[in-house]
Amino acid sequence: MVPEDEALMRRIAVGDEAAFALLMDRHLSRAVALATRVTGSRAVADEIAQECFLRVWTKAASWQPTARVSTWLWRIVMNLSLDHMRKARPEPLDDVPEPVDPGLSPEAETERNALGRALEAALAGLPARQSQAVRLCLIDGFSQSEASAALDVTEGALESLLVRARRALRASLAAYAPAEVGQA
Structure with a gap:
């Protein structure tokens, strides 16, 4: 049985690294995607996601289950992303062309x-x-x-x-x- 996020948070609060790894595996890609959408930079998004999960680890003991864990994570990612955007000028999006769809003219x-x-x-x-x-x-x-x-x-x-x-x-x-x- 796969533990729920709330159960993982209780385990993380007492220092369970395996629970932390499971929670991170479960939510890292979506955290990076959200931060990339807000900042426009995958490199910055990776840093924001790392900072988010560092905060999860350090603040797990004070976490209150008033909302879903995923909602709490997205709030952290959004706040960190917005802080980054306020502090730094937005970097231009990569000028890498999208892959060509062979079915399109x-x-x-x-x-x-x-x-x-x-x-x-x-x-x-x-x-x-x-x-x-x-x-x-x-x-x-x-x-x-x-x-x-x-x-x-x-x-x-x-x-x-x-x-x-x-x-x-x-x-x-x-x-x-x-x-x-x-x-x-």
């Missing part, structure tokens, strides 16, 4: 790449909280409960952020799908 590939760049530009143009809400819920697959906890807002406030973000994204991306924009 060159024209379709070019169009897909242009749409991806337009989406990134539209997300960058949103207010920070709206952009974070979109990335968490629509890109990273967080539930609204998890995302609201990570952003430290109510679920109602998160929904408002998402509604405003969707409206702004529809307007920004209207040129790419004018017939579909009004239907969404």
